[in-house]
Amino acid sequence: MKNIKFYLFTFVVASLAFAGCQEEPSSAETNPEENGAVIQDADVVSSDGMPVITGPDGLISPQTRSMLENLTRDYWYIEQWVEIKQQKRDRESGEANRGRWFNFSMDGSVTAGKLDKEDDKGSWEYEPKDAHLVLNLEEQGNMEFSLKMANDGRVMLWVGTERYNQNNIQLKLENYVEQMNEMPQITN
Numbered sequence: 001m002k003n004i005k006f007y008l009f010t011f012v013v014a015s016l017a018f019a020g021c022q023e024e025p026s027s028a029e030t031n032p033e034e035n036g037a038v039i040q041d042a043d044v045v046s047s048d049g050m051p052v053i054t055g056p057d058g059l060i061s062p063q064t065r066s067m068l069e070n071l072t073r074d075y076w077y078i079e080q081w082v083e084i085k086q087q088k089r090d091r092e093s094g095e096a097n098r099g100r101w102f103n104f105s106m107d108g109s110v111t112a113g114k115l116d117k118e119d120d121k122g123s124w125e126y127e128p129k130d131a132h133l134v135l136n137l138e139e140q141g142n143m144e145f146s147l148k149m150a151n152d153g154r155v156m157l158w159v160g161t162e163r164y165n166q167n168n169i170q171l172k173l174e175n176y177v178e179q180m181n182e183m184p185q186i187t188n
Helices: 002-020 062-071 091-095
Strands: 075-085 099-104 110-114 117-127 130-135 142-149 155-160 169-176
Touching: 062 117, 062 142, 075 091, 110 130
Parallel strands: none
Antiparallel strands: 075 099, 075 169, 099 110, 110 117, 117 130, 130 142, 142 155, 155 169
């Protein structure tokens, strides 16, 4: 009886794992330069005035275009800031930075602040090849993060890179239409 339960459990887990598998994209889809493939519906952009660093062909994929449209929409508030210092999570940094926000413009400018107060400004660039967001702020200085965005464009995750020695920082940001004077309570 134990063997039957074990095999049944193994079968269910394997079935679920198989159902969750997706076909891997071909190398031509992941690397358009191989085999002469072309990015479908790609936009050609000029690097002048555009905060996107592209390769020599100047193409932006539809996914990058969508991400840029979401990024430059409304305000991005930091919901969670996780910083690891000497193998421990720094909770004070998390509390101090919750409620900070960024407002990105398609012209490459950015304003930043906390709750309903603006306190910094600067510029930003996005590198689609590595999915890196680079911020150059007057008060906070230079920062670089690896960026991941939810498909609906409402939540982003930023992971600090080694470029400015921020690889111990991770942020969760949410998109809000307007500035707030207090943050909603965390429910999870």
